Amino acid sequence: MSDVTLQNFEADVIETSRHIPVLVDFWAPWCGPCKTLGPMLEKLEAEAGGKWRLAKVNVDENQDLAAHFGVRSIPHVVAFADGQAVDQFTGVLPESGLRAFLARVMPNPGQTALRAARDALAAGDREAARAAFQAALAFDPGFDAARLEYIGFLLDADALDQAETEFGMLSPGAPQEDGFAALRTRLEAMRGLAGLPDTATLTARVAAAPGDLRARLDLARALIAHRQYEPALEQLLAIVRADRGFEEDIGRTTMLSVFALMSDRPEVVSRWRRQLASALN
Template sequence: MIDVTLENFETEVIAASMTQPVLVDFWAPWCGPCKVIGPLLEKLEVAYRGGFKLVKIDSDQEQQLSAAFGIKSIPTVILLMNGQPVDGFMGALPEGKIREFLDKHVQPGTDAEDEAAEEEAPLAPGDAIERLSQACAAAPDNDDARFEYVRALLLAGRNDDAKVAFAPAIARTGLVRRLDSLQRLMDAIDFADSGKVTLADADARIAANKRDFGARYDKARLLMAGQRWTPAMDELLEILMRDKTWNEDLARKTYIAALDIMEPVRAKVADGQIAPDDPTVASYRRRLSSVVLS
């Protein structure tokens, strides 16, 4: 696996793809699903024994490359051959689905399947979602189970499935905070999908008027839809620092929604990469308290 920047992109991706398929993983350090799919892709690169080359691009650090590929959400994986993108997918797919994707274009080594079968595969995102689905079906009134299930679907990019899974809980949205948080994220995704406002539009409005809270709120929702939690909360904090109760407390409620969605992802990353008391989450909780109580 190679980290690619604008400086080495031509060599490591375009030139390399002339002789070998190159799989490009667009990711970011804050992205929970990226931390799930990344190890799967690395495992498959080994299992396919040179069938493809894996490279990673930090979408935050390499925004020019992200824009060139039209990246709208992460993780996004794109396969290049002969210098051109030929296929791709978004979201943290389970290992079996990634293999199906690769097998359409890549010829693995002769013993790749045997080698992979000898290893005990980690719990793939699709398997985890299936278990959450079963838990939700077994206890349909368990709001915690439904939150985890719908959240997992949203973070995997399965937005339509998430809406179906959320439907039985809609009546409780106003009563259960974490269900309200899910609704706010789904609204943000719908807003982003509508294409009515882009990040560039919002930035231009903010540059013209730093107190354009509507523009800041639009930007925060677009960032949330792209699972860019901390930049989204930074925008919401800018609103709160200037007007704590703006638009019937909308900024604070949306900020809390981002924390609710963000925290379970970080708490469940394996190998101690991010502890349950993640300092980023704790820091943003403290920042909210400081602003609201000041």
């Protein structure tokens, strides 16, 4: 348990919740029901053995925090996971109700393993990340979000055959997942790379015949496969400007997929989005 203020809320609640759930108990010393709920939460936290963390916010001393989360009556509990508020309740729940609330906000084993994979990647430990991805999918073979991240991991290692096998195991609902279209574009680009000349040859072909949209598309796909996204966008934008109907507007749709692949570079994406919007007008 920790006492949280506006100064340490980001570190103790938001950042911590990216690894384990955090329950924030908004309370006050004068609040009778708070004196009932608080010890119950502390008991359950001790029982959990580190699977979740309790943070307490004294609303008298942290009125800005209470207002930010719309706390109008206390005790009020907000659960955080992955850096976001995911559930809440007001008042005192019986212990059975608290356990049911915790069951809703606690990650399943697959989600826990996915977090471990992300942490391992952030630490540069690819072998641990691979094991964690595989564990997540063993716990839940239908966990499309985890499988998509694993496919991206495999593509980063040029393990195309494995990536294609994993892609074939996605569920019918996978196209609704964030990043699906972008990953499919990258997979197709890498798959097609074997049948394409090298980028220098393709670049020369485009220079010799700027109106050859097929050559531009081939070059864009080769560049995507090599993760050279901005040069690929240059070719795709040229296709959009030349012929929106070329292969059913493939220039524009592929640009959108590349934007998703560059989600970690929002300023660059914004610049290219403006150029695409201008070309469409």
